[in-house]
Amino acid sequence: MQAYQWGVFALALGAFGLGTTEFFPMGLLPTIAEGVEVSIPTAGLLISAYAVGVMFGAPLVTLYLTRFSHKFSLILLMAIFFIGNVFSALATDYSVLMISRITTSLSHGAFFGIGALVAMKLAPPGKQGTAVASMFLGLTIANIIGVPVATWLGQSLHWRMAFAATSALGLVAMIGLWRTLPQMEKPNRPNVKQELQAILQPAALRTFLTTVLCAGSMFTLYTYVTPILQTLASISDSNIAYLLMMAGIGFTLGNFISGKLADRSPDLSLVVALTGQVIILALFSLLVSDLISAIAMIFVWGVVNFMIGPPLQMKVMTIADKAPGLASSINIGAFNLGNALGAAIGGAVITLGFGYAWIPAAAATLSLSALMLLGINRKLSAQAPSAS
Structure with missing residues (x-):
């Protein structure tokens, strides 16, 4: 591997740890609930609290870390991750576990935000999209x-x-970060007013909203994927794990494809992904009828969903070029907001009596809204220079 790729590999290792700690408690909720003597719904608040911690912690922690070099900041964030998980393992009761999870979450958004910026800086020209995708x-x-x-x-x-x-x-x-990342100068002390102006400009806000809608679409389906597949195709519990693994393989392939496309044009990657999402989700309930069709659809769904992350990160950092690290971190927070939104919309579909078969259609509506918003953003951005 080239020298810069080792640094990106270390960033990907940190991302691997963060992804693991965010999602594995979902599969252990009954066990964790019993261990700290609370109900399963109460234990579920540990997951919600983590998402909220990412959402609010991302911009605040990133702003605080601007006084340090990016290399030191990333190592410090992994130290917080380490401490938070150690205290989670040693937690004597629910309140200690909750505080430990919130502590861990504070490292999440800032690591992905600063890490994406560092990955772009490490990569040679024309390889920035691949570098960001490699981290993700x-x-x-x-x-x-x-x-x-x-x-x-x-x-x-x-x-x-x-x-x-x-x-x-x-x-x-x-x-890994200490050994592979080059020495980095401490960034100039940020102009908070200038950075806020950068992230509050309309184009940046529209991109954050696009991220919320994309993540909302993903988690509208993903949160309820097990009962959806059981309802549509009578998938057994034993096969659900294999289908989720196929989704994960799709995520990985989509992430790889998006990096290649984003090297050419982030917008191209987004248009392809969102168009694919709308088509797949619109047809999901019609085509999924047995195990084979479920495997095919969940795999393709995974591909088009994870073609979104890297180009959106690049896009928001380009738009808010006066505050790329902060913008990137806020975008991670926006993703977690979409996570909560998607779960709520899927739950609303069920509560209103439409049934699990209608959840993919609700997700398709969010993807279509994101695609339309992307088109509006491109049109307004093209008009901005001529207007000035």
């Missing part, structure tokens, strides 16, 4: 390997072992 590859692989392994550890040994093993990933990532 850690997140997709976490869904294929990290989450299942951590879940297995929690079920086979103890839920505390899952957190302990995940904390070790943070330690390895810290060493």
Whole structure:
């Protein structure tokens, strides 16, 4: 590998750890609830609290870290990740576990935000999209390997072992970042007013909203994917795990494709992905009828969903070029807001009595809205120079 690729690999390792710690508690909720003597819905608040911590922590932590070099900041964020997971493993009760999870979440958005910026700076011209996608590859692989392994550890040994093993990933990532990233100068002290102006400009806000809609579409379906597949295709519990693994493989392939397309044009990658999402989601309930069709559709759905992340990160950093690190971190927060939005919309579809078969259609509406917003953003951006 080239020298810069080792640095990107270390960033991907950190992303792998963050993806693992964010998602594996979903598969261990009953075990964790029993361990800290709370109900399953109460234990579920640990997941919600993590998402909220990412959403609010991303901009605040990123602003604070502007006084340090990017290399030091990334290592510090992995140290927070390590400490948070260690304390989660040692938590004596629910309140301690909740505080530990919130602590861990504070490292999430800032790491992806600053990490994406560093990946772009490390990469040679024409390879920035691939570099960002390579970093996010850690997140997709976490869904294929990290989450299942951590879940297995929690079920086979103890839920505390899952957190302990995940904390070790943070330690390895810290060493990797220290050894592979070049020395980086401390950035100039930020002009907070200028940075706020950069992220509050209409084009940046529209891009953040695009991220919310894209993530909302993904999690409208993903949150309820098990009952949807069981309803549409009578998928057994034993096959659900394989289908989720196929989704993870699709995530990985989509992330790779998006990096290549984003090197040419971030907008091209977004248009292809969002158009694919609208088509797949519109046809989902019509075409999924057995195991084979479910495998095919969930795989393609995974591909088009993870073609979104890298180009959106590049786009928002380009638009808010006076505050790329802050913009990138806020975009991660926007993704988590979309996570909550999608779960709520899917739940509303069920509550209103439409049934699981209508959830993909609701997700398609969000993807179509994101595609329309992308077109509006391009049109307004093209008009801006002539207007000035």
